Amino acid sequence: MPTITYENQQITLHDQQNLLEGLEQAGVEVPCSCSSGVCQGCMAQALKGSIPPAAQIGLSANQRRLNYFLTCQCYPKSDLHFTLTNNLESRATATLVEKRVLNQRVLMVRFKADIDWRAGQHVIIWRTETRGRAYSIASSPDEGYVELHVRRRPNGLVSHWLEHELELGGHCQFSPATGDTYYSPAMPGQPVLLVGTGTGLAPLSGILRQALNEGHHGDIYLYAAAGEPQYLYLLDELTELAQKHQALHFFPVVHRNPDQQPNLLEGDLVDLIPQRHPKLRRHLVYLCGAQPMVEVLKEYCFYSGALMEDIFVKTFSPGGVGG
Numbered sequence: 126m127p128t129i130t131y132e133n134q135q136i137t138l139h140d141q142q143n144l145l146e147g148l149e150q151a152g153v154e155v156p157c158s159c160s161s162g163v164c165q166g167c168m169a170q171a172l173k174g175s176i177p178p179a180a181q182i183g184l185s186a187n188q189r190r191l192n193y194f195l196t197c198q199c200y201p202k203s204d205l206h207f208t209l210t211n212n213l214e215s216r217a218t219a220t221l222v223e224k225r226v227l228n229q230r231v232l233m234v235r236f237k238a239d240i241d242w243r244a245g246q247h248v249i250i251w252r253t254e255t256r257g258r259a260y261s262i263a264s265s266p267d268e269g270y271v272e273l274h275v276r277r278r279p280n281g282l283v284s285h286w287l288e289h290e291l292e293l294g295g296h297c298q299f300s301p302a303t304g305d306t307y308y309s310p311a312m313p314g315q316p317v318l319l320v321g322t323g324t325g326l327a328p329l330s331g332i333l334r335q336a337l338n339e340g341h342h343g344d345i346y347l348y349a350a351a352g353e354p355q356y357l358y359l360l361d362e363l364t365e366l367a368q369k370h371q372a373l374h375f376f377p378v379v380h381r382n383p384d385q386q387p388n389l390l391e392g393d394l395v396d397l398i399p400q401r402h403p404k405l406r407r408h409l410v411y412l413c414g415a416q417p418m419v420e421v422l423k424e425y426c427f428y429s430g431a432l433m434e435d436i437f438v439k440t441f442s443p444g445g446v447g448g
């Protein structure tokens with residue numbers, strides 16, 4: 126059995142147990158949110174030993190160079206000595222400045238926070254020292270506030286608290302913004318395809334705003350999908366934005382349109398995107414939402430000509446990144 130050492134403490138792992146589970150069993154409180162390799166809340170840094178490659182999936186080149194890894198994805202095969210990095214010192218205090226219910230499912234909150242970010246990255250809001258939830262950032266840094274679209278859940282650890290308890294002017298703790306799904310200004314004339322379901326619209330609307338603010342002049346196609354029309358949101362804002370910017374093409378999509386509301390596409394994104402975008406050579410692609418949709422479309426986009434390094438994805442799950 127490999128020897129696993131957290132700072133000065135030996136950790137015993139049982140069969141099929143990951144490092145996060147082993148740490149928690151040993152009484153170490155690890156900051157975490159998703160347990161699925163998405164939020165990066167459980168990040169650690171190896172001091173000695175080798176890191177299983179799966180524990181570094183989704184990390185930036187810089188994070189990998191610094192020997193960072195995710196404890197919830199780490200099944201060590203050899204000796205490993207490490208420390209946790211998502212400590213209290215790295216967090217920033219954020220102040221709630223606006224809160225608005227957008228529809229039956231989505232709460233919009235805006236915070237002032239002294240952090241650096243790119244629209245589309247995510248932050249973790251910590252409800253306690255070790256428990257938090259990750260949310261994608263829907264605003265561009267030049268807007269001066271961090272906007273999040275929170276899926277409203279009756280017993281949600283953070284969502285319920287944000288909606289019903291935290292008052293304007295109240296504070297919470299943010300982790301530094303992380304994630305590599307954000308607008309890359311390398312080719313401002315490149316066509317961009319943005320596809321999202323539910324609060325997957327949050328990172329997309331942020332990426333869109335940042336792209337427009339940074340002078341992107343290639344065509345931008347935005348598809349925002351929901352089951353039924355009442356679950357779509359930001360329709361007026363995005364329609365208005367598309368009227369102002371000729372290069373922006375906005376398509377709200379629903380699975381069902383019982384009252385035949387106008388100006389909505391009806392169907393499934395995994396069918397609609399291939400029908401409407403048969404060729405995706407040179408496109409920048411951003412896919413955000415439920416994993417099955419994201420995986421199918423990622424494969425489609427690659428086989429239709431987009432380079433793998435130009436396809437950015439963000440999958441959402443109840444415990445993972447939301448909004």
Ligand code: FES
Pocket residue numbers: 156157158159160161162163164165166167168195196197198
């Ligand atoms: S708890 Fe490990 S990445 Fe979210």
